[in-house]
Structure formats: structure tokens, C-alpha cells
Amino acid sequence: MERSPARPAVVFDIGGVLTTSEGGVPELSRMIGVEPERFAVPYWDHRPPYDEGSAPGEYWALVAADLGLEWSAEEIERIDLFDARRWSEPAPGRVELLTTLHDAGVTTALLSNAPSSMARVVKESAWSARFDRRIFSCDLGLIKPDPKIYRAVEEALDRPGPELVFFDDRPPNVRAALELGWQAHLFTTQEACQDVLFALGLGQQAGA
Structure with a gap:
């Protein structure tokens, strides 16, 4: 019997996606x-x-x-x-977006190029507790767009690339994910992100 397609999991970058692009x-x-x-x-x-x-x-x-x-x-x-x-401070509306996904039972993960100090602050934050997996470059000794870090996410979530929806603000990171079969999208605005998720049957449509 063929395996039916699983509901996609959603993977988010942090800087420029969940937080502001310029950081500090x-x-x-x-x-x-x-x-x-x-x-x-x-x-x-x-x-x-x-x-x-x-x-x-x-x-x-x-x-x-x-x-x-x-x-x-x-x-x-x-x-x-x-x-x-x-x-590590979420941009306006991001916590609400994550809460919507969490309440809908959508599997989510963080994938961030981050030093140990930032990873520690994020892990201690209340908003990051909504994620099923939190994967940081400093813990693996790997940074995006190295394919190995994407493979680590697949292993952590026990899902192949086509079952992962990914948002990142840097084109090289998006391209690397696409090459591995991920449903990767360049993050521009929260509204555009929500539209993608809504089209996949995940989350809520912008303005709804």
C-alpha cells in the first residue's frame, strides 16, 4: 500500500523571518x-x-x-x-502566526544560523516553546546553505524534503532547500507567508 502524503511540517528561519531583518x-x-x-x-x-x-x-x-x-x-x-x-525578539504578528499553527496541530521547527548566545536566549523564550524542534547551526557546527543542515532537519522531524515547507529571507538558503526537494519560499511579508500556508491548508489566510 502506498504511503499517503503527510500533512506538511513548517520550518522557519529566525532573523528576517520571525524577527526583524536588521537584528541589533x-x-x-x-x-x-x-x-x-x-x-x-x-x-x-x-x-x-x-x-x-x-x-x-x-x-x-x-x-x-x-x-x-x-x-x-x-x-x-x-x-x-x-x-x-x-x-530573538519576534516581529509584530509572528507570535500570533505561530500560535495559529500550534493550535491547528501543525508540526513546526526552527532552523537558524545562530551563535550559542542567541540560541540560548531563543530556547529560554516562551514563544519558541511552540516549536516541535529547534535546530541551531552552533549546535551542529553547520550553517545554511550547507545541505547537511537541511538533512539534519529531515532527520529530526522524520520527514522527507517534499513534506517540509520552509521560509527564509536569504535566497541562497531557499535555493539549497529547493534543491533537496523542500517546499521553500523566500520570506517577504507575513501576509505572503500566511497566504502560502493557507493555500496548503495550514494556518489562516491574511486578513481573515
Whole structure:
């Protein structure tokens, strides 16, 4: 007997999808007295190893050095916690969206390129408790768009790619998921996301 198609599970990125796209960069740049454009360069250049699991002190020391600054351990701890919390605050309407899916019995997961400090804050938050699985790059030593991190999600949810609906704000991450057969979508607005979910019989249509 052929296996009937399962109800899709929904996988969300965090930054730029569930939270705002800029995270704490503008506020952090003001905190340390550096122009946002100048601060953003080392912030993003050194981010991949940090998302893979390197220590906060190592990451922020590299950022500071590129800016010609030097921060104490206490300053780094303060900056890192602020950064983690800003990336972890849901944008307006997102908690309601997650609640709708949760109440409808839809399986959901997080898949985020995130350092250990951000992962910890998210895991401690009430809103993330709605997810069936929370998968962070720092815990695996892998970052999107590495195919291995998508395979880890499939294994965690015990589902093949075609049964996974994925929302991410970065085209390379979406393309990688599509290549593995996922139903992947570039996140633009919550309304567009809800329309996709509604069309699949999941969630609620925008404006309904």
C-alpha cells in the first residue's frame, strides 16, 4: 500500500523571518559609537564561524579589531547579550502566526544560523516553546546553505524534503532547500507567508 502524503511540517528561519531583518546592528552601532555602515562590515564578515559555534569572545574581539577598538570581557558580554536578545525578539504578528499553527496541530521547527548566545536566549523564550524542534547551526557546527543542515532537519522531524515547507529571507538558503526537494519560499511579508500556508491548508489566510 502506498504511503499517503503527510500533512506538511513548517520550518522557519529566525532573523528576517520571525524577527526583524536588521537584528541589533543599528542599535549596537549607536551603543559603541560607530557608523552603522562601518560596523556592519566586520559584524557580518566574521559571523559564519560564530554561527558555527566559535566563542563569543573570539568573535567580538575580531569585530573590535577591525574597528580599531578594544573591548573588555565585561563589555563583550554586554554587547553579546544585547545582540542575542535583539535577534530573538519576534516581529509584530509572528507570535500570533505561530500560535495559529500550534493550535491547528501543525508540526513546526526552527532552523537558524545562530551563535550559542542567541540560541540560548531563543530556547529560554516562551514563544519558541511552540516549536516541535529547534535546530541551531552552533549546535551542529553547520550553517545554511550547507545541505547537511537541511538533512539534519529531515532527520529530526522524520520527514522527507517534499513534506517540509520552509521560509527564509536569504535566497541562497531557499535555493539549497529547493534543491533537496523542500517546499521553500523566500520570506517577504507575513501576509505572503500566511497566504502560502493557507493555500496548503495550514494556518489562516491574511486578513481573515
